Amino acid sequence: MKYLYAILILISLSLTSGCRKFVELDPPDDRLTGSTVYATNETATSVLNGLYIRISETNNVLNSYATSYMSFASDELKNYYINAISSYTKLYQNNVSSDTEIYWSTTYTLIYNCNVAIEGIENNSKLNAQLRPQLLGEAKFMRALLYYYLVNTYGKVPLLTKSDYRLYTMAKRAEVSEIYTQIIADLQDAQAKLSRNYLNGDALTPYPSTSAERVRPTYWAATALLARIYLYNKQWAQAEIAASVLIDNTSMFALVPPSSVFLKNTTEAIFQLEPVVKGNYALFDARTFVLTNFIGTPSxxxxxxxxxxxxxxxxxxxKANWIGTATISGVKYLFPYKYKANTPALAAARPEYLTLLRLAEQYLIRAEARAQLNNIDGAQADINKIRNRAGLGNTAANSQPALLDAVMKERxxxxxxxxxxxxxxxxxxxxxxxxxxxxxPIKGGTWSSYKQLMPIPSYEIGNDxxxxxNPGYN
Incomplete structure (x- = not known):
């Protein structure tokens, strides 16, 4: 498969990146062999730091790939210029073929890197006794997050937890239930291993509580993702408990005004990615979605x-804070404006980090779980926290079906x-x-139920x- 990268590529990325918070320690020589890369605390930490840099600087499943692709496939976006040269057109009309790559290869590349890191760090007596579980927890958290995207995009996918490259060329698709079992196991293990403090680039030193960079996985991130997985798995009681862990930790987490949600290091943020791309924008999401007023053919x-x-x-x-407007060829359009830093000046004046896990989702997870458990008052209270933050009054929903509809609307x-x-x-x-x-049909396509799963790329089937x-695709 195309997703086989040597783990040392990540180390060389650390050498060239400007993301100093992950590379405060000097990265190891990029000629180090696999047998020595985990020989010291510094080199082992650089492997994980390199993984985050790689994720931040490439267009992949954890940034605008999942956001733009799935938003275009759903009912969130419209194609305002139907003849624009764009990879989104087939997605927009729900007409994706098996020859279309979504993000299979990029995601498995990252999973492979996580597997290599886990094997190199696990039972490694050369590493600091405090550092080893932290790095292991980070790698397992990231692997769980990546599999979450794969299983929800493609359904059954190969479940690969080893680094042996031969397994990647002969893998069968695992059942969805098996993948969720692995995700939960990884997250529970990550919970046990990860720090409850936000740690610096050495993965050992806590940030001061008033200036913490929320860009390394923590116990809180693992718990937040676990709450989401429990919800998807219809484990309502477990979802409520996990979400409550975050919500009840008022010393670290709190909702912020809509205008501040996507800034770096807010109290709403549970886990963010620091941008490392330099140039005309800070985040892929800003580049992808922010429209400007112009005349001509949009790209x-x-x-x-x-x-x-x-x-x-x-x-x-x-709506006032997260949706922007632009006039194109005399027509006014609305666009996603959660991330605004699409120019160097804005990136300098408005420091934004890509927010992957945030507290508002935890309120909505708990609201849905409580509604499923017929806790009417509890579900209402959680929905109202989100509505009130948005400047709206309390929900009128007062029955289980109405509350479930209300949660979906707020989500x-x-x-x-x-x-x-x-x-x-x-x-x-x-x-x-x-x-x-x-x-x-409004988008110019036709809908069939099988299209809720994306096709496995044909070249992957040819290689394995x-x-x-998936059914329905040639």
Missing amino acids: NPAAISNQLEQAFEANDQR QLELFCEQGHRWFDLKRTGHIDEVMSVVT KNLDQ
């Missing part, structure tokens, strides 16, 4: 869909254009056929004869 066709625009209530501060408005939440929510709740059978295709 980026993404605009807010009518369905999403009309879902907002009057005076919703999320649509709170988490739009963030790492595929809407697409995955429609699938996991069984609403995708109901919604997309109406939306896809044990892979089979």
Whole structure:
């Protein structure tokens, strides 16, 4: 498969990157062999630091790939210029073929790197006794996060937890339940190993509480992702408990005004990625979505869909703060504006970090779990926290069905254009056929239920004869 990278590439990336918070220690010589790269605390830490740099500086599943691809496939975005030269057109019309790469290879590349790191660090007596579990926890957390995206995009996928390259060329697809079992096991292990403090570039030294960079995985990040996984797995009680761990930790986490949510190191942030791309923008999401006023042919066709625009209530501060406007060829369009730093000046004046886990989601996870458990008052209280932060009044929902609908509505408005939440929510709740059978014809395509899973790339099936295709695709 195409996703076989040597782990030492990550170390060489550390040599060239400007992301100093991950590379405060001098990275190891890039000619070190696999047998020596984990021989010291510094070199072992640089492997994980290099992984985060790699994720931050490339367009992959953890940044605008999942966000733009899944938003275009769902009802969040519209193609305002249908003839624009864009890789999104087939996704937009829900007409993806097996020849279309979504993010299979990039994700398995990162998983391979996690597997190599786990094997190099586990039972390594040369490493500091405090550092070894932290690095192991980070690698297992990242592996769980990556598999979450794969299983929700493709359904059954190969479950690879070893670094032997031969396994990657003969892997069969594992059942979805088996993948979720592995994700939960990784996250529970990560919980036991990760620090409860946000740590510096050496993965040992805590930041001062008032200036913590929230860019390394922690116990809190593992717990937040575990709450999401429990929700997806319909383990309502466990989801409520896990989300409450974050919500109840008021000394570290609190909601912030909508205008500040996506800035670096806010109290709402649980886990962020620090941007390392230099140039005309700080984050891929800003480059992908921010439109400017101009005349001519646009190259980026993404605009807010009518369905999403009309879902907002009057005076919703999320719409005021997270949706921008632009005039193109005399027509006014709305666009996702959660991340605004798409120029060097804005990047300097408005320091934004890509937020992968945040507290608002935990309130919505707990609200949904409580509604499923028929805790009406508790579900209402959590929904109201999100609505009140947006400048809206309390929810009128007062029954289990109404509360579940209310949670879905708030998730649509709170988490739009963030790492595929809407697409995955429609699938996991069984609403995708109901919604997309109406939306896809508006987009110029036709909807069939099998399209809720993306096709396995044909070249991957050609390289691995044990892979089979998702139903419905040639």
